[in-house]
Amino acid sequence: MKVVVLVSGGMDSVTALYHAADEHEVVAGLSFDYGSKHNHKELPLAAWHCEQLGLLHQVVPLSFVDDLFESDLLKSGGEIPEGHYEAENMKQTVVPFRNGIMMAIAAGFAESIKAGGLVIAAHSGDHAIYPDCREDFMKPMAEAITAGTYADVKVLRPFIDQRKEDIVSRGSELGIDFSQTWSCYKGVELHCGKCGTCVERKEAFEIAGVEDPTVYLE
């Protein structure tokens, strides 16, 4: 099947990109520049991996998100909280309906370039704090995309029954250079090692028993 892959430059979506290239015909990697503090770190890495695989990479500019939406993940928002992902204060980093917006745009793009599917790296550990990562969002959203497109575009979630550490194992198997992926929400020079997504990144490598090539600030 011809597919479009949503690829942010993070470890999950980069693994989804290589995995999809292994299983399908990837017609493009699609990234979104929505004004987060770490977009400038992620996007060049998403582009780099597409280039490694000889794939078209498109960046969709969504400046209105930073202008109109409320979230500490955005440049217009407050400081990124530290601590484990499940902590209540990580809620501040939710960008309202971000997955819905990205999936809707990817669906229209897929229909335009005659792809029959879109791939998103959602996994079983996606957090209770993100309502647009949950199954009760994903299921109707996928239905709406199939019903709302001529090509009956399918939403593929290859990692939906896996945990983040399983994605690390799969990525390692696919030979992915994880040093060329970005997680940290702070978007400074190195991964901070303290925000929710850094804590989770460290844990995933540790549990998977794969060496973590990331250089953390601490």
Place this chain on the structure above:
Amino acid sequence: MKVVVLVSGGMDSVTALYHAADEHEVVAGLSFDYGSKHNHKELPLAAWHCEQLGLLHQVVPLSFVDDLFESDLLKSGGEIPEGHYEAENMKQTVVPFRNGIMMAIAAGFAESIKAGGLVIAAHSGDHAIYPDCREDFMKPMAEAITAGTYADVKVLRPFIDQRKEDIVSRGSELGIDFSQTWSCYKGVELHCGKCGTCVERKEAFEIAGVEDPTVYLE
């Protein structure tokens, strides 16, 4: 309920705006500049009606649609076909998953400005050629929006059981100046009177028995 209204500047969505202002607390009218041939005619009218009602009006720039998507409705596409809406060639004017994209963005915006609902002017006559106007798209999309937002944002479709002529009647009752609405896909100085949406506009006024204030080229 606090609501955001999707308002293009066309007669249906402008009527939805006044209708919503009558029934709810409208916190903003939301328009999308996605590179159609007629956006430059519609958007100032959407702004004008919001101003009449003393409402905030936001225009979301979606330049990527014209850059990446295929449709004759777009500036990058071919000529607008003439004839009745149901004709096969009107399919060329479909912008892939446009409603899905606009609704997803409106959902994120609604959540950000603490509105509990979004209003869309979908009606029973929305065309078989537009898959993202159909009930089997709208129903799961609305479910995804409610499930994917903290505020359980509701999708309100006040005209879903009505025909376009009923919307004309309701608009007339609300005192709307329909001369300040735009339908024609061609986006030239006057309504062409020949494209699918002009034909449908004329018919709606005629069936409703409301005087059509539109000046058509022919």
